[in-house]
Amino acid sequence: MLLTEFSPLAAIATTPAAIKILQGLDINDVSIWVPELLSGMQGTKKYTNSLKNHIADLWQTHRAFVFCLATGAVVRLIAPLLQDKSTDPTVVVVDESGKFVISLCSGHQGGGDELARLIATQIGGATPVITGSANSLSLPGVDILGIPFGWRRGEGNWTGVSAAIARGENIGVIQVAGSTLWRNRLPERHPFDFAESSHDQGQIFITPYVATSSPTIPTVNWHPRVLWVGIGCERGSSRELIETAIREVFKEYGLAEDAIAGIATIDIKADEVGLVEFCQSRNLPFKTFTADVLKTITVPNPSSVVEREVGTPSVAEAAALCAGLEMLDTRDGFPKDNCKEEGQLLVPKQIFRFPMPNSQGAVTVAVAQGEKEYIGRHGQILLVGMGPGKLSQMTPAAQIAVTAADAVIGYGLYIDLIAPLLRPGQIVEALPITQERQRAQRGIELAEWGLNVAVISSGDCGIYGMAGLVLEELQSCGWDGKVPNIEVFPGITALQAAAARVGTPLMHDFCAISLSDLLTPWEVIKKRLEAAAVGDFVTALYNPRSQTRTQQLGIARDIFLKYRNYNTPVALVRSAYREDEQITLTTLEQLLPESVDMLTTVLIGNQSTRNYGDWMITPRGYLGFGNH
């Protein structure tokens, strides 16, 4: 699902080894094309004419190509077809031994660099070969940095500015709208000059205004979608009249139509045909407000005539401002407080009433700048379990989720452990360990805005992890179960990791108990310890002890001693699979709570568990207790 931007994708193989490699791809809507001689292998389609003609046939209809073929051959095949990097499909080449994945064409605009990284992970441990200069500078490409926020590329000399960045020149950034999150993880030495100076040798404008260009240095324009166009119109105003009115206003005020977030008006116009058609043709959101809400907004040009007619002194200005206000209280539809509306209104109301052939009516237009850009797509939350802490113990699917996400949120230590998966330009937010709920809320906030957000937990995200907190939080804010979309990526949980390091302690029925009484009453925990001990479950204790919570582990040990032999094997596994891993095998009687900390999982064997050398072994069955 994450990879829909590359679909349909054509993969090409000309040898059995190449076919095998491409069969490892886990991407929707992929066709593996093979020559007639090799046809018949599972999941492949054959081409019958020359490969050159076949690629030419597929070129217009496919978004991406993955060749498992010599790079030289690929270059010759696609050379006659290449036109422009903004429209050409993405091309990635995999070598036949599956060691390298080369991002060949449409690297960062077409997402080729990302596709190369994802394929490298999917086919197992290949090295992505990415040669675009932005990548080597650890910078987001200048022509993609606004994509996560739904910004639109305006006019500009994109190649000129990219080249200036590659040469290490100073680039002035003039940002008057849109999120600044793209700046948060720039490397220490970067070319961006946020104070604008005469030394700048290129410029990036991030603005709702139209192309600004300098005659001397290369300039590009990004347009965050922050403009809400408030419309008031007479019944029957045509789509053409509305379109013309907006175009004229934008021209006069120097605003970019690319920066339009959406259209706003009064609720009685919700079915106004011209307006609905205009929004549909541009794929714009259409917000409507009741007169009761609109009249609470202070506007520069109220009208008593309008007030008598529809019950609010302003439609266009008030609706534009209302739509732009992030503070709308969703419970009753009223703005929470009356904030500084005047400053946000870029265009006070303009009235158009010119007779056009086939058009009738009158249109009033006002434009306000919203607090936050409209991204224009649904975000998702990827709940990712990263395993115990070593990258090789994290599933490929979870690795891909982290690399593909627009934003990654997690506890700082975990973010460090997965650092090699992060891309330049990704939003990365590390929060302290105690702030799990804030992490969940922040993830939801970003996803509701439109970003794909990976929320990271150690181990499995659904076992004492972030997944539960995120879903609970969503539930409490009235989530419909669909938007934002959720995907859960499981990981190896601490009890499995700890068990693997000491042998096979979990070979029979087992349970996990967390000794943390932060969210669970201690009485409940004690009852479960008692039940596990009575039931002879192998037991994994999570959160066994912290600096302030020191008593619980001793009590747990004493409960187990009531029902299990004093020499029952116990393993203390600290930081499994991390650099500072420590493993201690001991027994229930000798278990010293002081030697255990928050990074440890305690595994208590059942009555049949034995130590053997450095191993802890629980038999598959209970010998001597009936049938096996």
Ligand code: SAH
């Ligand atoms: N979601 C995690 C558990 C988080 S609770 C998972 O599925 O593993 C935190 C507890 O997990 C710690 O107190 C410790 O008991 C255990 N833990 C997490 N990572 C560990 C590791 N690498 N080695 C040993 N124990 C670990």
